[in-house]
Every structure is written in C-alpha cells, then in structure tokens.
Amino acid sequence: MWDRLLRGAHVVSPVNGYDGRMDVAIKDGRIAAVGPNLAGEAASVESLEGLVLMPGLIDPHLHLGSVFGSPYGTRMAALAGVTTCLDMAGPVADILAHAEETGAGINVAMLEGFSPEARFGTLSPTEAQMRGYVDEVLQSGAIGVKLMGGHWPLPLETCRSMVKIANEKNAYVAWHAGSQTAGSNLKGMIEVIETVKGMRLHLAHINAYCRGRVKSVREEAEEAARLLVENPSIWSESYVSPMNGTILTCDAKGEVIDHVTRTCLATFGLPPTAEGIREAIRKGVLFVVRDTGFISELIEGEEALRVWEEKQAAGEDSAGSFPVNPALSRFMLAQAKRPDGTFVVDAISTDGGCIPRNVAIAVGLSLVKFGALTLPEFVVKTSVNPARHLRLTDRGHLTEGAAADITVFDFERQCAMETIVAGKTVMKSGELFGHSIRFVTTAAGASVLREKGFETIEIDLTGPEPERFRA
Known part of the structure; x- marks a missing residue:
C-alpha cells in the first residue's frame, strides 16, 4: 500500500533517464516506484495527465528576509514550484522569527550576509574576528556567508580573507561581485575570479555582470562564460528575469x-x-x-x-x-556549455523569493520552447545541479528511496501546478497547504534549529565539489 500514486504525468528525471509518460508512487515521504502503468494500491491516487513532473525545483539564489521586501518569500517560492532554496543574505534571525507564521513547508538553506561594519564597527575586521563570525553563523543554523559586494562594497582584502576562512572551515561562501576597487559588473567579476583562484566559491547571478557597462552585452557574456570555463572551482547561477x-x-x-x-x-x-x-x-x-x-x-x-x-x-x-537585465546575456548564459558538455553557468536561479520574480518555470520554459534547452536540460539546471552542489544527495532525481520532493507544471501555460515536499503537497493550483520551514543545515547548526522546533536536513560540505551533470 503506497501513500500516494501520481498517474500519467510526463516524467522528466535526467539522472534516471526518464522522459516520458509514467506513474510515480510515494511511501513515507520517499519515492517508492516509478514506471508506466504501475500496478499497486495507494491511499491517494491523483491523475496528472497532460502535466510534467520533475524532481523538486531547487532555487539556488533567492531572498527570504524582510529587508528585501517582505517575510513571505517561502510562500512565493512554493507558489512557483520551488521545493528547496538557498537564501542569499538572511538575516538568519529574521527568517527564523517568521518561519512558523509565514513558512510554506519548503526546505531552506540560509547564508548570512556579511556586514562587518554593523558587526564589528569596521570594514576591515581581524582574521580572528572573521573566524569567530563564521563559527557563529554556522552555529546559528546557516550553512555559510555571503559577501554583498554589489550592494555594500568591502575592501578586497576583507573579501579574500573571508573566502579563505570559509573554505578552511568547510562553510559555504558566496559573493555578489563588487568591492571598493571594482563594481558589480564584468570588471568586478574578473576581480573576484582573480582573488579566489583555486578556492571554492558560489559566484552569484552571472547575468548581473553582463549588462553592457564595460563592453557590449554579447562580449561581456562571452567573456563571463570563458572565465567560468577556465575556473571550474567556481559554481554559478544566473536568473532569467529582466x-x-x-x-x-x-x-x-x-x-x-x-x-x-x-x-x-x-x-x-x-x-x-x-x-x-x-x-x-x-x-x-x-x-x-x-x-x-x-x-x-x-x-x-x-x-x-x-x-x-x-x-x-x-x-x-x-x-x-x-x-536592467538584457535578453541577450540571459539567453547566452542559460545555454552556454563547457567542452565536456556540462553547463558553464550551473543553474537557473531567480534572485526572487520575496522579490516578485520567481520565474524559473514561467520564463525558463520559454528557453525550452525556443530550442535553447531541452526539457531534461531544464531539469538539470533547476534541480540536478543545485541538488548536487548543496550536497542534497537524495534530491534532484527520482530514484527509489530518494526524497519525494516533486514539482508538477503545465508546460503549455508555463506555470507550476503542484509543489510536493517529502511526499506532501504544499501547493496545488495556486493554493498553499504547507507550514513552517524545514532547514537545510550543517552538523554545527542542526541541534540549535531542532531545539527551536524545526525539522532539519543535515548536509556535509567537506570534500571536493560533486561533478556537474551532463544531460
């Protein structure tokens, strides 16, 4: 007896080689079986004829803190089909304070935006201060830190030290390119790459550096792609909204x-x-x-x-x-590939959340209809690659035993129809059913979050970066 049986959707899961009409069975929040015309009984049977079913959409860059608009980011993400996301700035305390009231039942990993002037009264804190700060961030439940260079420029040496310390402590670190010596543009991106040579880094929203402020939009997108190919230790995403x-x-x-x-x-x-x-x-x-x-x-x-x-x-x-985001650079960066066939920009993000542009499905599927991406490639960029990067090994695919995180969408209308997390529907046809937040965290923060009453998913950020997937 399965808990749920989802019948007749067009199932797309590149890791498993699925790309056709199938049924999906769920038991205890996990994938129990996938195949055509599954024979078995279920407590709940749902027809998804005419819809597409994929492993849960993972947005690797959005905002849930009220400083960027409102505390309603998880609601807006769930409505857009997101099952898991990475908040890129916090504040962590703000997200935790609103989680029970406004959470929509999705999984959330958090980064704390690094503001040394607010924390230490200086833009150039000592190494000891920054090491202590990273420890505090991890113990709060976040998985790492984000340098907000585009919004709040810091000295380059402060940024370099923070990336180095985060790498040493196996903390996640992201950077919105920009410092006191270069802006949030192609020059800023070049500076970041030169600064972090060999270190692991999530370089945020590549499209934001290709707006034609240094060279032509085409030339900037081409150079950005070349830089990423030459620096494979950098993981990146770009969004598709104007x-x-x-x-x-x-x-x-x-x-x-x-x-x-x-x-x-x-x-x-x-x-x-x-x-x-x-x-x-x-x-x-x-x-x-x-x-x-x-x-x-x-x-x-x-x-x-x-x-x-x-x-x-x-x-x-x-x-x-x-x-301010040109269509040309968004298009070029979404489809650019490395010589081995993997994507240059690893994922499609939204930089949305509480900012109203959660359009990975609404705009991303236009790339599929145009022929820039295949449907399996769309799933690679919106689920497989971000799951691997966040070390969510039981997500991004529909293997038996994997977490039953699923996104169902209408391909023709380009809209999310159902968001399923751990086998439970948190959104269907524009109506929200999920509550609170399940936090993706490291061992350092798991106990604190559980003491606050939250469910957790523990990830291990040690070891090399997982391989990029080729559809």
Whole structure:
C-alpha cells in the first residue's frame, strides 16, 4: 500500500533517464516506484495527465528576509514550484522569527550576509574576528556567508580573507561581485575570479555582470562564460528575469545608500538621490515592492511613489526592481556549455523569493520552447545541479528511496501546478497547504534549529565539489 500514486504525468528525471509518460508512487515521504502503468494500491491516487513532473525545483539564489521586501518569500517560492532554496543574505534571525507564521513547508538553506561594519564597527575586521563570525553563523543554523559586494562594497582584502576562512572551515561562501576597487559588473567579476583562484566559491547571478557597462552585452557574456570555463572551482547561477532586485533606501541627506541602486539610476541618466528615485518611478523604469500581507508584489506609477515615500518617511527599508537585465546575456548564459558538455553557468536561479520574480518555470520554459534547452536540460539546471552542489544527495532525481520532493507544471501555460515536499503537497493550483520551514543545515547548526522546533536536513560540505551533470 503506497501513500500516494501520481498517474500519467510526463516524467522528466535526467539522472534516471526518464522522459516520458509514467506513474510515480510515494511511501513515507520517499519515492517508492516509478514506471508506466504501475500496478499497486495507494491511499491517494491523483491523475496528472497532460502535466510534467520533475524532481523538486531547487532555487539556488533567492531572498527570504524582510529587508528585501517582505517575510513571505517561502510562500512565493512554493507558489512557483520551488521545493528547496538557498537564501542569499538572511538575516538568519529574521527568517527564523517568521518561519512558523509565514513558512510554506519548503526546505531552506540560509547564508548570512556579511556586514562587518554593523558587526564589528569596521570594514576591515581581524582574521580572528572573521573566524569567530563564521563559527557563529554556522552555529546559528546557516550553512555559510555571503559577501554583498554589489550592494555594500568591502575592501578586497576583507573579501579574500573571508573566502579563505570559509573554505578552511568547510562553510559555504558566496559573493555578489563588487568591492571598493571594482563594481558589480564584468570588471568586478574578473576581480573576484582573480582573488579566489583555486578556492571554492558560489559566484552569484552571472547575468548581473553582463549588462553592457564595460563592453557590449554579447562580449561581456562571452567573456563571463570563458572565465567560468577556465575556473571550474567556481559554481554559478544566473536568473532569467529582466528585472533586478535592490534596496531603495536613502540616508538623511537624500542620498541613495545601495550601490546597485546608484548604478541602475546612472544607467537611466538619473542622479543617485531621492529625487532620482522619484524620477525613475515616474518614468516607469523603477518598480516598488509592496507587502500585501500575504505575498509581495511589484507596483508602478503613482501608487509605487506613494508606497516608497511612506517607507522613507517612516525610516523603513524599501525594495524595488529595475528592468536592467538584457535578453541577450540571459539567453547566452542559460545555454552556454563547457567542452565536456556540462553547463558553464550551473543553474537557473531567480534572485526572487520575496522579490516578485520567481520565474524559473514561467520564463525558463520559454528557453525550452525556443530550442535553447531541452526539457531534461531544464531539469538539470533547476534541480540536478543545485541538488548536487548543496550536497542534497537524495534530491534532484527520482530514484527509489530518494526524497519525494516533486514539482508538477503545465508546460503549455508555463506555470507550476503542484509543489510536493517529502511526499506532501504544499501547493496545488495556486493554493498553499504547507507550514513552517524545514532547514537545510550543517552538523554545527542542526541541534540549535531542532531545539527551536524545526525539522532539519543535515548536509556535509567537506570534500571536493560533486561533478556537474551532463544531460
């Protein structure tokens, strides 16, 4: 007797060689059987005729902390078919505080955004301070740290030391390219790669460095791909939305604080000031994130201006999006391959979560329809590779005994229809059923999270990077 039997979907699992109409049986939160016309009884039988079923979609770069929009990121991710995600900045305490109330039943790994000035009162903390910081982060339940160079530039030596320390402690480390000597552009990407030679690093959203600010968009995408091929120790993702995500807060003098926002305003010929933000909103090149009380949404025009002004007056952070990601670089980076046939950019991400651009399925499937990716390749970039990279060995495939994390989508409509985590439906047809968060963590943080009442999935980040998968 199986717990669930999912019948008649087009099942795609490259690791298992599945790409056709099959049934999937689930027992005790695990895959029990996969095959055509399975014979057996189940407590629940569901027809998925006309839909596609894949191993659970894993988003390796999104945001769940309210500083980037709202505390509703897991809801928005689950609605988009995400079963597991990597939050890329925290704050960890913020995510934990909202997990029970707004969690949607998906699996979450967390990185703490490294802000040495806030933590130590300096941009150049000592090595001992940084070592202690990494230990604290791991013990809090996060799996590592993120350098927020694009938003909050740091001295290059501070960044280099943090990557080195994280590698030594087997902590996850990611970097949004940018420092006090190079911006969040191709030059910044080159600087990062030269700085971390031979060290393991997750280099965030490659498309963000290919916006035509140093060379042409095509030349930047080609150079970015070449750099990644030449530096295989770097793991990367890129997102497929035209919209970015940034912080719109200004200081008391009306100066924009966030460096990404300043750069975006300059792109449209506007000053890095409160008046520049107002003009960008009026021109329709800046959208504001609004908290609805259930999810976040992007708004524009006078309503966006009103919401932003209210946030500023209240001294609260506000987030927004500029349409600054060229289609050409997004397209090129999504399909680029290494000489061995594996992908240059390992995964498709969204940089979404509480930022309203959770479009891995909604936009990513357009690449399949266009012929840039096959359907199995889409699954490699949205499930197989991120599962391997996060050392989630029982995810990213539908092998018997694997975790029953499953995403079901409508290929023609390009939308998620059902999100299943550990065999249980957390979203179906736009309705949420899941609660809380199951945290992906290391042995250092597992006991703390369990003491707080959360379920955990322990991963081991020691050892070499797993092999990239070739579809």
